[in-house]
């Protein structure tokens with residue numbers, strides 16, 4: 001049968017949180033074989049997320065893992081920007097490793113940020129993954145889309161079209177790959193604050209695979225089924241009592 005797709009979503013409170021989670025949870029309703037792992041960047045689980053999950057009709061694991069306040073430690077470095085989602089994705093990896101078993105749970109792991117836009121077809125593509133599958137991601141890195149470049153003869157990944165450091169071992173956005181669950185369970189790979197910004201994906205994938213082994217999906221990387229959209233921060237100057245948005 002179909003593998004279960006473990007979709008890992010870090011999320012944090014801001015005015016658009018409920019709107020973002022509504023959009024992606026309703027996308028996931030169109031995916032038959034998904035297990036959503038929602039990891040709140042907070043001290044405790046919030047009622048907003050708890051209620052949204054309860055209404056979603058999805059199979060969900062709800063976790064929380066607060067990002068430590070590293071920015072304060074790093075304020076001597078003006079260019080330093082904090083990594084986003086590190087703590088939360090690691091909490092999800094820990095949950096997978098403590099709750100699922102190699103060769104028993106047939107699964108695929110996908111890091112599904114809450115603000116991107118997903119075509120349900122990207123989940124159909126993921127179901128084909130043997131080790132690590134890759135595909136283009138729209139609206140990222142200063143390009144209309146980033147994509148792995150395939151060797152014409154072998155059909156394998158030979159490089160990347162990326163607006164930024166295309167020479168990274170894996171110049172792929174978080175939304176542009178999915179990994180076999182067994183590979184995750186057999187490894188101790190995790191994300192780290194020590195990685196140079198923009199190297200999270202590349203370093204993480206290096207634990208598992210060589211570039212030539214990547215499986216190009218989405219019609220040999222010719223289709224865009226996910227977009228790295230970013231939601232504008234709305235102006236909220238007032239709060240209407242009794243209306244939770």
Ligand code: UDP
Nearest residue numbers: 009010011012041084085088112113114115
């Ligand atoms: N995120 C988080 N805590 C934060 C900032 C971001 O949990 O303080 C989550 C966010 O909800 C998203 C993921 O981490 O699911 C990536 O963050 P964002 O979309 O802001 O990063 P960008 O796409 O701009 O690199």
Ligand code: MN
Nearest residue numbers: 113115116230
């Ligand atoms: Mn984002």
